[in-house]
Amino acid sequence: MALSVSQQAKYWGIGMAVTVFLLWLLGGILLPFITGMAIAYFLDPTADRLEAMGFSRIWATVTITVVALFVCTLLVIILIPQLVQQTAALATAAPEYIQQLQTFLAGKFPSLMDENSAVRQGIESFVEGFKGRAGEFASAILASAFSIVDALIFIVVAPVVAFYMLLDWDRMVATVDSWLPRDHLETIRGLARDVDGVLAGFVRGQLTVCAILGTFYAIALMAVGLQFGLIVGLVAGLLTFIPYVGSVIGGVLAIGLALFQFWGTPEWIIVVAVIFVVGQMVEGNVLTPKLVGGSVGLHPVWLMFALSAFGTLMGFTGMLVAVPVAACLGVFFRFGISQYLDGRLYTGLIGKRVDSQDDDVILTKESDTNG
Structure with a gap:
């Protein structure tokens, strides 16, 4: 006996609520597994290309894993020490830069830096709160995502999960497809294709754009x-996920630091500004059209809301899954809107009468033709 629409909606709603609750409950534990799954999804097209070249799936997976581990090892050896050193140095130098800004404003705009000025009081309050805590601030930034134990677990588990999921990706997709309810098979497959198109085009493509731009800005x-x-380069690259935000924040940070460092040589300040202009031109005219293409993107407001909401609910794990989940929800929302526009709830009785009149006209024409 087939289930009614209301029964199906009830069971699917319960299943979705349980899934969301489990994700919220196990948010911290799921981080290496979600990361491994994301890595496998990101690298699956590469494995498919290697298979097309004659590799077996196991050798394609092994080849990708070896190359990825080699690149990651180089990044850890070269990048991480520099990143830690510069983060600590920036935290230490920030109060000095603020003092220089205060001195500059006092010389150029005395009224702003009056003793009773809100600007001066705000700067002094910030400096006093920041002094003596530079080391704590840097440590908090570096240790906010993981504890030492969690980091070790993440480093070990995520690559292993990624390896096995990449190896069995096509088989897992086929298995999940076999579990789909037969009554809604084509609808779910169509939604899955749309979700894959958005994730492949926007998320996967945008991640590549972020990596390229971050590397370019940093170098x-x-x-x-x-x-x-x-x-500054890595921050600008990461924030490129949110349109315009990465370039604006990165450009402001870079030009602001350049003003302090190259005040006597303004040509270098111009060079720093040109770097971000070139980056935006390359992104808009080359990278985004080639890598992201015409896939449906996400509105910046919706993207920031998703990052805030998922980050609050699930911490760092939530921020990691926020963009892919937001992209999927966008597909489902558009599907729901299309169903609503085609349904009785939107058209009402007027739409029903119009459809009936159109059918009567068609039947009349057919009868006249046959007569």
Whole structure:
């Protein structure tokens, strides 16, 4: 006996609520597994290409894993020490930069830096609160995501999960497909194709854009001798996920630091600004059209809301899954809107009468033709 629509909706709603609750309950534990799954999904097209070249799935997976481990090892050896050093140095130098800004404002705009000025009181309050805590601030930034034990578990578990999921990805997709309810098979498959298109085009493509831009900004800023160029470049690259935010925040940070460092040589300040202009031109005209293409993106407001909401509910794990989940919800929302626009709830009785009149006209024309 087939289930009614209301019964199906009830059971699917209960299943979704239980899934969300388990994700919230196990948020911290799931981090290495979600990361491994994301890595496997990101690398699956590469494995498919290697298979097309004649590799077996196991050898394609092994090849990708060896290359990825080699690249990650190089990054850990070269990048992490520099990142830690620059983060600590930036935390230490921040009060000095603020004092220099205060001195500059006092000389150029005396009224702003009056003793009773809100600007001066705010700067002094910030400096006093920051002094003596630079080391604590840097440590908090570096240790906020993981404890030492969690980091070790993450480093060991995530690559193992990624390896096995990449190895069995096609088989897992086929298995999940066999579990789909037969009454809604084509609808669910269509939604799955749309979700995959959004994730592949927007999330996977945008991640690649972020990595390329972050690398470009970091190398270019370090090449011109900007202090903390590595941090600024990586921040700008990561925030590229949110349109315009990455370039604006990265550009403001870089130009602000350049003003302090290159005040006597303004040409270098211009060079720093040009780096971000070039980065935005390359992103808009080359990277995004090639890697992201015409896939449906996410509105910046919706993206920031998703990051805030999932980060509050699930911590770092929530921020990791926020963008993919937001992209999937966008697909489901658009599907729901299309169903609503085609349904009786939207068209009402007027739509029903119009459809009936159209059917009567068609039947009349057919009868006249047959007559």
